[in-house]
Amino acid sequence: MKTVVVFDYGFGNVRSMVRALADQGLDVTLTSNYRQALEADGLVVPGVGAYGACMEGLRKVSGDRVIYDRLRAERPVLGVCVGEQIMFEEGEEHGEDAEGLGLIGGTVTKLDADVVPHMGWDTVEAPEGSILFAGIEHERFYYVHSYAAMAVHPVDTSEYSIDFGDSAERVAWCDYGRSRFVAAYEHGPLFATQFHPEKSAEAGAQLLRNWAAVL
Template identity: 60%
Template sequence: MSPTKPSVAVLDYGTGNLRSAERALVRAGAQVEVTSDYDAATEADGLVVPGVGAFEACMTGLRGVRGDRLIGRRLAGGRPVLGICVGMQILFDRGVEHGVETEGCAEWPGTVERLKAPIVPHMGWNVVEVPEGSTLFAGVEDERFYFVHSYAVREWELHATGGFRQPAVTWTPYDGDRFVAAVENGPLCATQFHPEKSGDAGAHLLANWVGSLR
């Protein structure tokens, strides 16, 4: 008798590559439901928060399905959440786009801002600088991943104090700039790149995350 697959809810709040994420997570070994239902997303073993487009629009959509409360509730109970692209960005304190500042979910301190590189958006494959001991990147530390974005967190502001473990922060250099490419912080993980569009490396990373839900 084969073990039950971990259940993963992909949060539908009006933005994100929902079907691409769904297909990739199924290949990674999860039983997947795309849903905006608060209770279903609360009860799943893992929650994936995708996101594309503007920070402000994503936060508006997220609040419309109580996604900000959902994320907080899951994390309070130690239940895993994975943010992807803008789904990662909205986990920080705020986003600043075209002079407009929007409050995020504030799970991490920091500001999402426009990249300082000469060519924006940053589009295509790029390397990542993975910290030692990463679980998410185990086996793909030296691989490239696919990015499409103009904004990112360029300064990491959360540091270990009072005996708390420092989150594992992965960085990516880009044309003279540098930004946070991924974070592993207990039950909360996130990637600025799109693992669902990153070929075998992305599939391996998602399998690592799904495997951690067992």
């Protein structure tokens, strides 16, 4: 049985994620223990709340080091909601800029829409060859967020000794209001979704199965 750690750093809807992963037949542990998080077959990094606060909470329990070390070893990581956003270089929230993990090139900014937050079911524009969206390219997923990344650009991860090699960088998009934002991201062992797969019914369950298949 494949093992997955849901990283518990105080910022995430962790119980529903643990249940959703366990429903896929995975051996799931909720912990902030560095060694367990490093050695599990898969690591899920959830996140809710303010960008800067999530980053601070993550660093306090060496979550940043766990993520970097796993990616160096080509061990899969899945970031969800703010857990996706902190993979980017920086985030703007409440008028302040906060430094992210720098694994995806781009900045997280507020959605440009008449109604914020973006809350509810929406489709994605899935990239060709996607692992996460295999067989569910036209399904709807559940979102709750006010901020997102509107663009992705190349980023140098060599300062973290992380080399994604020739792996394809695949980006899924979603349109809301006047914003076109990153709905999901795949690059080698790094996966991330802005939406909540654990709240996205059968489509979300299939996405988690697709991710589990690479563990």
